[in-house]
Amino acid sequence: MPQPDVMEKLVSLCKRRGFIFQSSEIYGGTGSVWDYGPLGVELKKNLKERWWNSMVRSRDDIEGLDAAILMHPRVWEASGHVGGFVDPLVDCRNCKKRFRADDSKIKGTPGTPDAQCPACGMKGTLSEARQFNLMFKTFMGPLEDSAAVVYLRPETAQGIYVNFLNVQQSTRQKVPFGIAQIGKAFRNEITPGNFIFRTREFEQMEMQFFVEPDSAPKWFEYWKAQRMEWHRALGLSENRLEFHEHTKEELAHYARGAFDVQFDFGGTLGFQEIEGVHNRGDFDLTQHQQFSGKKLEYFDQPANKRYLPHVIETSVGADRTTLAALVNAYREETVEGESEGRTVLGLHPSLAPIKVAVFPLMKKEGMPEMAQKIAADLRKDFRVDYDDGGAIGRRYRRQDEVGTPFCITVDVDSVAAGGPGDVTIRTRDDLSQVRVPVAQLKAAISDLLSRDETRATIEALSETWRRV
Amino acid sequence: MPQPDVMEKLVSLCKRRGFIFQSSEIYGGTGSVWDYGPLGVELKKNLKERWWNSMVRSRDDIEGLDAAILMHPRVWEASGHVGGFVDPLVDCRNCKKRFRADDSKIKGTPGTPDAQCPACGMKGTLSEARQFNLMFKTFMGPLEDSAAVVYLRPETAQGIYVNFLNVQQSTRQKVPFGIAQIGKAFRNEITPGNFIFRTREFEQMEMQFFVEPDSAPKWFEYWKAQRMEWHRALGLSENRLEFHEHTKEELAHYARGAFDVQFDFGGTLGFQEIEGVHNRGDFDLTQHQQFSGKKLEYFDQPANKRYLPHVIETSVGADRTTLAALVNAYREETVEGESEGRTVLGLHPSLAPIKVAVFPLMKKEGMPEMAQKIAADLRKDFRVDYDDGGAIGRRYRRQDEVGTPFCITVDVDSVAAGGPGDVTIRTRDDLSQVRVPVAQLKAAISDLLSRDETRATIEALSETWRRV
Numbered sequence: 001m002p003q004p005d006v007m008e009k010l011v012s013l014c015k016r017r018g019f020i021f022q023s024s025e026i027y028g029g030t031g032s033v034w035d036y037g038p039l040g041v042e043l044k045k046n047l048k049e050r051w052w053n054s055m056v057r058s059r060d061d062i063e064g065l066d067a068a069i070l071m072h073p074r075v076w077e078a079s080g081h082v083g084g085f086v087d088p089l090v091d092c093r094n095c096k097k098r099f100r101a102d103d104s105k106i107k108g109t110p111g112t113p114d115a116q117c118p119a120c121g122m123k124g125t126l127s128e129a130r131q132f133n134l135m136f137k138t139f140m141g142p143l144e145d146s147a148a149v150v151y152l153r154p155e156t157a158q159g160i161y162v163n164f165l166n167v168q169q170s171t172r173q174k175v176p177f178g179i180a181q182i183g184k185a186f187r188n189e190i191t192p193g194n195f196i197f198r199t200r201e202f203e204q205m206e207m208q209f210f211v212e213p214d215s216a217p218k219w220f221e222y223w224k225a226q227r228m229e230w231h232r233a234l235g236l237s238e239n240r241l242e243f244h245e246h247t248k249e250e251l252a253h254y255a256r257g258a259f260d261v262q263f264d265f266g267g268t269l270g271f272q273e274i275e276g277v278h279n280r281g282d283f284d285l286t287q288h289q290q291f292s293g294k295k296l297e298y299f300d301q302p303a304n305k306r307y308l309p310h311v312i313e314t315s316v317g318a319d320r321t322t323l324a325a326l327v328n329a330y331r332e333e334t335v336e337g338e339s340e341g342r343t344v345l346g347l348h349p350s351l352a353p354i355k356v357a358v359f360p361l362m363k364k365e366g367m368p369e370m371a372q373k374i375a376a377d378l379r380k381d382f383r384v385d386y387d388d389g390g391a392i393g394r395r396y397r398r399q400d401e402v403g404t405p406f407c408i409t410v411d412v413d414s415v416a417a418g419g420p421g422d423v424t425i426r427t428r429d430d431l432s433q434v435r436v437p438v439a440q441l442k443a444a445i446s447d448l449l450s451r452d453e454t455r456a457t458i459e460a461l462s463e464t465w466r467r468v
Numbered sequence: 469m470p471q472p473d474v475m476e477k478l479v480s481l482c483k484r485r486g487f488i489f490q491s492s493e494i495y496g497g498t499g500s501v502w503d504y505g506p507l508g509v510e511l512k513k514n515l516k517e518r519w520w521n522s523m524v525r526s527r528d529d530i531e532g533l534d535a536a537i538l539m540h541p542r543v544w545e546a547s548g549h550v551g552g553f554v555d556p557l558v559d560c561r562n563c564k565k566r567f568r569a570d571d572s573k574i575k576g577t578p579g580t581p582d583a584q585c586p587a588c589g590m591k592g593t594l595s596e597a598r599q600f601n602l603m604f605k606t607f608m609g610p611l612e613d614s615a616a617v618v619y620l621r622p623e624t625a626q627g628i629y630v631n632f633l634n635v636q637q638s639t640r641q642k643v644p645f646g647i648a649q650i651g652k653a654f655r656n657e658i659t660p661g662n663f664i665f666r667t668r669e670f671e672q673m674e675m676q677f678f679v680e681p682d683s684a685p686k687w688f689e690y691w692k693a694q695r696m697e698w699h700r701a702l703g704l705s706e707n708r709l710e711f712h713e714h715t716k717e718e719l720a721h722y723a724r725g726a727f728d729v730q731f732d733f734g735g736t737l738g739f740q741e742i743e744g745v746h747n748r749g750d751f752d753l754t755q756h757q758q759f760s761g762k763k764l765e766y767f768d769q770p771a772n773k774r775y776l777p778h779v780i781e782t783s784v785g786a787d788r789t790t791l792a793a794l795v796n797a798y799r800e801e802t803v804e805g806e807s808e809g810r811t812v813l814g815l816h817p818s819l820a821p822i823k824v825a826v827f828p829l830m831k832k833e834g835m836p837e838m839a840q841k842i843a844a845d846l847r848k849d850f851r852v853d854y855d856d857g858g859a860i861g862r863r864y865r866r867q868d869e870v871g872t873p874f875c876i877t878v879d880v881d882s883v884a885a886g887g888p889g890d891v892t893i894r895t896r897d898d899l900s901q902v903r904v905p906v907a908q909l910k911a912a913i914s915d916l917l918s919r920d921e922t923r924a925t926i927e928a929l930s931e932t933w934r935r936v
Contacts, residue, residue, distance in 0.1 A: 016638060017638055018638030021631060023535065024542075024543055025631075025634065026764075030538055030608075033536040035535040037533060038635060038639050060843070060847070060852075060854060063486075065503065067491065068498065069652065070654075071492045072491070072495035072498045089610055098611075139605075140604075140656065140668065150498070152606065163489060166493065167486060167505060170485055170486030170505055170507075186538075200538065200608065201538050382525075
């Protein structure tokens with residue numbers, strides 16, 4: 001079943017509610033670069049934290065790393081990016097516009113008299129394709145000459161390869177083990193677009209797992225399964241996730257195998273890569289060993305042998321996965337017995353930017369004071385919103401729209417007999433409500449969030465509390 | 469009392485134990501750029517998390533943001549960086565070396581016949597001072613011409629100013645409120661150095677607080693006090709922290725007041741800025757309003773007036789503060805009754821990269837199995853190390869050196885009668901030990917870490933447990 005195209009609505013919601021703004025918007029924007037607003041930064045932080053916990057903190061065989069964006073330029077010669085990280089471009093001699101040579105709007109073969117410019121429509125004005133490197137370059141030090149050129153890294157992986165022995169020796173890890181990293185990368189894309197799907201500045205979450213060569217196929221299967229499961233646990237729908245195996249044509253020359261985890265973004269975008277799982281052989285360490293002149297071999301003591309480990313790489317786009325989580329979560333629905341519908345971001349509660357919202361039912365009889373006190377207390381542990389503006393139904397809708405899993409309402413009964421009595425917790429996804437004593441509120445919310453369930457529903461609420 | 473110079477020892481420890489490596493080390497390094505290794509990335513993450521929690525999550529008057537590194541180039545014209553973010557440089561016509569014009573090693577006035585080059589020693593070969601912009605520049609899009617120039621941001625603050633109204637309107641915040649951000653910035657420094665103190669790629673933690681103009685002096689005092697207290701709570705010694713008030717000569721032309729929080733790094737480096745607290749007036753919003761042509765005024769509904777808020781800025785160097793925490797924590801000491809001394813990183817437990825280490829006393833009688841089970845269980849909540857290699861004293865020393873606040877040892881008694889019985893928790897700073905039942909271990913460690921004390925000592929241990 002084709003998924004609906006929600007992108008336009010999502011872009012609007014993201015700006016209006018402070019998830020994502022166009023970069024430098026007051027200056028007309030920066031080409032395909034985006035800023036994360038107050039709710040977006042929390043969402044993306046939560047996503048990165050989930051990845052870091054699953055990859056680094058909860059395991060004893062993966063170490064973390066945070067390598068710099070600016071690296072020695074020889075790194076990119078060794079990796080092949082200086083020579084090969086290129087897109088073929090053509091120019092129109094008439095209108096001066098540039099296009100990717102494989103742009104489907106170009107009619108005819110660029111460089112021949114028949115080729116027609118898709119912008120100005122002239123014939124015979126398109127140049128032959130020329131190679132254009134996608135790395136951003138800059139100059140380090142006071143001189144702007146070729147010796148001063150450094151690049152903004154186009155991927156984080158190389159920071160891991162060049163630190164392989166530093167990490168292995170300082171942590172005394174034994175192969176098999178991995179190195180994980182989250183960080184920015186930059187690509188001077190010719191045709192970026194689709195909101196935060198393809199941007200010039202983006203964030204990657206990469207893990208390179210170093211293995212004994214014969215065991216590489218086994219570990220490749222292991223990581224394929226692990227990574228798909230991670231996306232499922234995030235709440236991405238089963239029917240929107242699939243593996244795409246690279247064909248011989250797509251496969252890099254050194255690669256032993258490559259699968260993309262694809263997510264169905266709906267509309268014309270459809271299934272697109274959000275993560276790559278690759279069996280890279282010993283290509284990377286071989287290259288760096290050769291270009292640096294430094295031995296990068298691992299000594300396997302029990303087996304008494306030296307070798308270059310093979311690498312299984314898992315590489316997630318943090319922005320793409322954030323977008324996938326948003327697209328997956330977005331829904332509009334009617335509510336029984338209500339005339340107005342609601343928009344919901346059904347995000348996994350662990351990803352939700354705001355965990356709890358606290359409302360006084362009315363602005364009187366001590367309700368605002370009690371609600372503010374509850375909010376301040378919960379704020380020590382969770383991201384909390386307090387809202388006393390407008391009708392209660394409207395306040396619920398405002399929270400639904402940004403994915404807040406639990407709303408707490410302080411009502412007349414809560415403050416009766418001098419309060420604090422019970423308050424209502426309302427769940428985002430099935431709109432159920434339970435009454436919980438204020439003294440148990442923090443424990444209740446902690447319990448609900450620790451269950452790691454993808455939806456915020458009544459099933460997640462302990463039977464200790466009374467449904468209302 | 470002058471503080472000792474521990475920098476050299478610290479650099480060595482940081483490399484050996486995986487805190488900080490030179491970037492692209494196998495290629496001879498990248499100029500003044502550093503990579504955070506497995507322990508360094510956790511330390512810095514913990515530091516950033518403490519800042520984010522104190523500034524954003526625990527408050528209702530500050531919103532988070534994560535603006536992009538690449539911004540519209542007009543931003544840097546408005547901010548004054550294109551015109552004014554410069555260092556004066558001089559060249560030697562003989563040896564081609566470059567120096568800062570204020571380099572104390574230069575004898576005489578550059579550009580005059582008497583001036584002597586500090587490198588080759590020739591007289592009269594030094595050029596007059598020329599202005600050199602410290603921003604890294606690159607080109608966006610396929611053309612490398614002046615219209616394509618963009619800069620790597622030299623500070624994160626401008627991302628906050630240009631998003632002021634986007635954030636205010638999407639969150640419905642009312643002045644006074646703040647916007648906080650953690651992110652990378654880049655400066656093409658001519659004389660970087662002192663390890664991670666001054667680097668070309670660095671990370672800032674900035675918060676801009678927008679206030680009604682008349683209240684700016686009051687908020688300035690508030691934030692000065694708050695920020696100094698934050699550094700103290702981090703465990704930085706009282707006598708190593710001080711305010712430095714900018715003199716008239718140091719003060720930027722628009723600034724109404726500026727104080728640096730300085731930390732004493734010891735040795736020749738001494739007291740240096742780790743944070744700036746500035747009263748910037750309405751300079752930034754005025755500039756961006758003028759350069760963008762977009763109104764950035766805030767409408768104060770109750771007072772029925774429109775104005776440009778004034779800004780109180782707090783700007784912390786994340787790398788500098790990480791270095792301060794390391795320098796502050798480093799100590800060598802003798803232990804009563806032991807022949808060998810020990811090196812300790814007395815980090816605040818919340819900053820420690822590893823929270824708990826688990827050891828089997830011996831590799832037999834089920835001790836390793838029980839210790840591994842404990843480690844796996846604790847790992848769900850904390851960063852845990854398991855170590856069964858070498859004498860127990862040596863294992864303690866290895867953890868002391870990286871700042872692990874608590875070590876758990878599984879001994880013969882723990883596994884007696886089929887175990888699990890009690891295990892020993894040993895504290896890093898006073899070397900005290902208590903016995904705790906395995907069933908209560910997770911609660912005990914959670915309790916210890918939640919106390920937010922700067923040292924790991926017996927005082928932090930509840931009286932529930934028996935001291936041994």
